[in-house]
Amino acid sequence: MLFIPANVTHQLVEGSYLSIYIAPYHPLARRLNALLNEPTNITQIPPPIQQQLTQSFIANASLDQIIFQFLDLLDVPSRPQLSNKLQHILELLFTGVLQSNIPNRQYLAQVAGLSESRFSHWFREQNRITFAKLSKMVAPCVDLSKCNKDRF
Structure with missing residues (x-):
């Protein structure tokens, strides 16, 4: 493996x-x-x-x-807990996925109190993935969620 x-x-x-x-x-x-x-x-x-x-x-x-x-x-020393700011941003993102409405970078940067550019750098530093890449990865989940809502 x-x-x-x-x-x-x-x-x-x-x-x-x-x-x-x-x-x-x-x-x-x-x-x-x-x-x-x-x-x-x-x-x-x-x-x-x-x-x-x-x-x-x-x-x-x-x-x-x-x-x-x-x-x-895997009981090994891990990094410190997620900061409150990061936890809040991730909650907004995943709530957005569930509601089929992912918040954009501009909104999340404002919530985090950062410029869009600084938010992008900060997000990548915190998550090891860019916000743009994460958005592309979760987009199919949003599409699937919309399809399921339309069916019921």
Whole structure:
């Protein structure tokens, strides 16, 4: 099993595999990064963690259960808790996804008390992903949410 940090260019070869995408700001990604000493390249996940993940899937555990088991297993010093400002921005973003209305950079910069340019830099520093890239990643979720609302 391999851990591929955010923004690392890579190419998968043909074959059968399971990819698990973890948002860079998710507690699981933060713990894996800490455990693997903040890798900047593709890194092999240690065998004990591979075994635990395999057992979790074999046991048909829910994704939430698997994540909580992993967070317990990866009991390593992690970065300080998210700042109140970052927590608020992320809550606004995910509420926007659920309501099919993602707030734009200008609005979030204003909420954070930063210029748009400074907000973009700050957001990337905090999350290891640009706001533009995150917006592109969650856009299909918004589209799917809109489709589901239209059906009911």
